[in-house]
Amino acid sequence: MRTVYVNGEYLPETEATVSIFDRGFLMADAVYEVTSVLGGKLIDFAGHLARLERSLNELDIKKPVAFEDLLDIHRELVRVNEIGDGLVYLQVTRGSDGDRDFIFPDAETTEPTLVLFTQAKPGLADDPVAKKGIRVISIEDIRWGRRDIKTVQLLYPSMGKMMAKKAGCDDAWMVEDGHVTEGTSNNAYIVKGNKIITRQLSNEILHGITRAAVLRFASEAQMEVEERAFTIDEAKAADEAFVTSASNFVMPVVEIDGVALSDGVPGRIVKRLREIYLDESLKAAL
Numbered sequence: 001m002r003t004v005y006v007n008g009e010y011l012p013e014t015e016a017t018v019s020i021f022d023r024g025f026l027m028a029d030a031v032y033e034v035t036s037v038l039g040g041k042l043i044d045f046a047g048h049l050a051r052l053e054r055s056l057n058e059l060d061i062k063k064p065v066a067f068e069d070l071l072d073i074h075r076e077l078v079r080v081n082e083i084g085d086g087l088v089y090l091q092v093t094r095g096s097d098g099d100r101d102f103i104f105p106d107a108e109t110t111e112p113t114l115v116l117f118t119q120a121k122p123g124l125a126d127d128p129v130a131k132k133g134i135r136v137i138s139i140e141d142i143r144w145g146r147r148d149i150k151t152v153q154l155l156y157p158s159m160g161k162m163m164a165k166k167a168g169c170d171d172a173w174m175v176e177d178g179h180v181t182e183g184t185s186n187n188a189y190i191v192k193g194n195k196i197i198t199r200q201l202s203n204e205i206l207h208g209i210t211r212a213a214v215l216r217f218a219s220e221a222q223m224e225v226e227e228r229a230f231t232i233d234e235a236k237a238a239d240e241a242f243v244t245s246a247s248n249f250v251m252p253v254v255e256i257d258g259v260a261l262s263d264g265v266p267g268r269i270v271k272r273l274r275e276i277y278l279d280e281s282l283k284a285a286l
């Protein structure tokens with residue numbers, strides 16, 4: 001059985017509890033982070049911590065613990081649960097003052113809730129899916145306007161994954177005003193010739209930690225990067241496509257709305273980026 005962390009305690013998962021009045025449960029008044037673990041080490045940890053701090057600030061949620069302690073908590077969970085490859089999920093909610101109310105409870109007297117748990121994913125970096133790539137459908141992006149904040153309002157992304165599943169595909173790319181915003185749980189990219197194209201940062205997309213690292217490594221490897229919005233038609237006509245996230249790293253996309261890209265197999269640039277990302281991130285893992 002897993003050991004999880006709840007508000008200062010390490011407990012067996014069956015003994016961990018949160019109030020039914022918790023605003024994370026009632027109002028999705030909560031933010032989260034997912035950090036991958038390879039060889040027992042945390043990937044891009046500093047980036048995830050920085051984004052957590054930003055999400056909390058944007059929503060005026062108090063820090064649940066001193067941020068210096070978060071690395072120790074992550075490491076302790078990885079250790080006790082013997083995670084070689086996997087994920088650490090962290091969630092902070094605004095907490096509860098013992099009732100339901102739209103008005104935020106007094107931050108002076110209400111403690112935020114902090115929950116962390118691990119998910120074991122043996123062989124995460126050697127995922128066979130990455131060898132053949134994934135197939136995506138496009139769906140309308142009907143999410144709220146602050147997608148840069150990593151909140152737990154994941155109902156529409158879940159519905160998007162279900163729409164993809166029903167269509168016999170793996171995931172969905174969301175489209176707003178004719179342009180791709182991002183994947184349901186990842187950032188989206190296309191490749192034209194030698195150029196990597198991905199939407200610029202704004203409130204319309206999550207500022208992916210994997211995205212930041214991949215774009216940095218791409219530039220260091222003298223690859224050409226253009227940050228701009230692209231249409232789904234442009235994507236269908238692209239040479240390659242891929243998504244990035246903490247759980248999938250760099251994942252090739254080989255089909256969009258039933259249209260195969262190039263030969264329907266992962267291309268040269270995405271394969272190279274995945275290798276570089278995994279090599280470089282492992283070197284910097286904590």
Ligand code: PDD
Nearest residue numbers: 034184185186187206208209210245246
């Ligand atoms: N999702 N865009 C969205 C909407 C996401 O939910 C995610 C991450 C990303 C990629 O961000 P990062 O590279 O920092 O993981 C982009 C996580 C993995 C999840 O919800 O499980």
